[in-house]
Amino acid sequence: MNFIPLLAILGLMTGLNATATAADLAAGEATAAGICAGCHMPDGNSVIPQFPNLAGQSAQYLSKQLNDYKNGARKDDTMTGMAFTLATDADIANVSAFFASKKHRPTTADASKVALGKAIYRGGNSTSNVPACMGCHSPNGSGNPAAKFPSLAGQHADYTIKQLKDFRDSARTNDSNNMMHNVANKMKVEEINAVAHYIAQMK
Ligand code: HEC
Numbered sequence: 001m002n003f004i005p006l007l008a009i010l011g012l013m014t015g016l017n018a019t020a021t022a023a024d025l026a027a028g029e030a031t032a033a034g035i036c037a038g039c040h041m042p043d044g045n046s047v048i049p050q051f052p053n054l055a056g057q058s059a060q061y062l063s064k065q066l067n068d069y070k071n072g073a074r075k076d077d078t079m080t081g082m083a084f085t086l087a088t089d090a091d092i093a094n095v096s097a098f099f100a101s102k103k104h105r106p107t108t109a110d111a112s113k114v115a116l117g118k119a120i121y122r123g124g125n126s127t128s129n130v131p132a133c134m135g136c137h138s139p140n141g142s143g144n145p146a147a148k149f150p151s152l153a154g155q156h157a158d159y160t161i162k163q164l165k166d167f168r169d170s171a172r173t174n175d176s177n178n179m180m181h182n183v184a185n186k187m188k189v190e191e192i193n194a195v196a197h198y199i200a201q202m203k
Pocket residue numbers: 031032035036037038039040050051052053054062065066075076078079082083085086095150162
C-alpha cells in the first residue's frame with residue numbers, strides 16, 4: 001500500500017540525479033562569477049532589491065526565463081543582453097543548475113505589511129477573486145519545479161512588486177495561459193505591496 005508513493009519518490013530522485021549529472025556545475029559557477037555576479041552576487045543572493053535572488057530557484061524555471069529573454073518572450077533591456085552571453089543550451093543549463101544548487105536567504109520586509117500579505121498568500125481575496133498564491137507557489141513558497149511555478153520565498157519585495165505590476169499591465173507576458181496576469185489584475189496596490197513583503201521574509 002505504501003509502495004506507490006515510494007516508487008514516485010524514487011522516480012523523482014532518479015530524475016533529479018539525471019539533471020544534476022547532465023549539468024556542469026563548475027562551468028555554471030564560472031559563468032556566474034564572470035558575468036552574473038556583478039548584479040546577482042556569486043551565490044545568487046543579490047543585495048540590491050531590483051536584482052532578483054536566483055539562489056535556490058529551480059533550474060527548470062531559471063532556464064525558461066533565460067530562454068524567454070533570448071527569444072523575446074520576456075523583455076528587459078539589461079537581461080536580454082546578459083542572456084545572449086549564454087550561447088548554447090548547455091550554458092543556460094549549467095548556470096541555472098549552479099544557482100539552483102545555492103541556498104537562498106530571506107530578505108528585509110516591512111513587518112507592518114506581513115499580516116495582510118500572509119492572508120492573501122494563503123487565502124487570496126474571495127471578494128475580488130484573487131486566488132491563493134500557495135495553490136501554485138506552495139505553502140512554504142518553494143514553488144513547483146516540474147510545473148515551472150517559481151519559488152518565491154525570500155525574494156526582494158521591490159523585485160516582486162515590479163513583476164506583479166508588469167504582469168498586471170501586460171509588460172511581462174511570458175506566463176503561459178496568462179496565469180499571472182489573471183492573478184495580478186485583480187489585486188489592489190496595497191495587496192501587491194503586502195504580499196511582496198510577506199514573501200520577502202519567507203524562509
Ligand atoms: C547588470 C545587472 C545584471 C547582470 C550582470 C545579470 N542580471 Fe539577471 N537580472 C537583472 C535584472 C535587473 C533582472 C530583472 C529584470 C526583469 O524585471 O525582467 C534580472 C533577472 C534575471 C532572471 C529572472 C529571475 C526571475 O526570478 O524570474 C534570471 C534567470 C537572471 N537574471 C539570470 C542572470 C544570469 C544567468 C546572468 C549572468 C549570465 C545575469 N542574470 C546577469 C540584472 C542583471
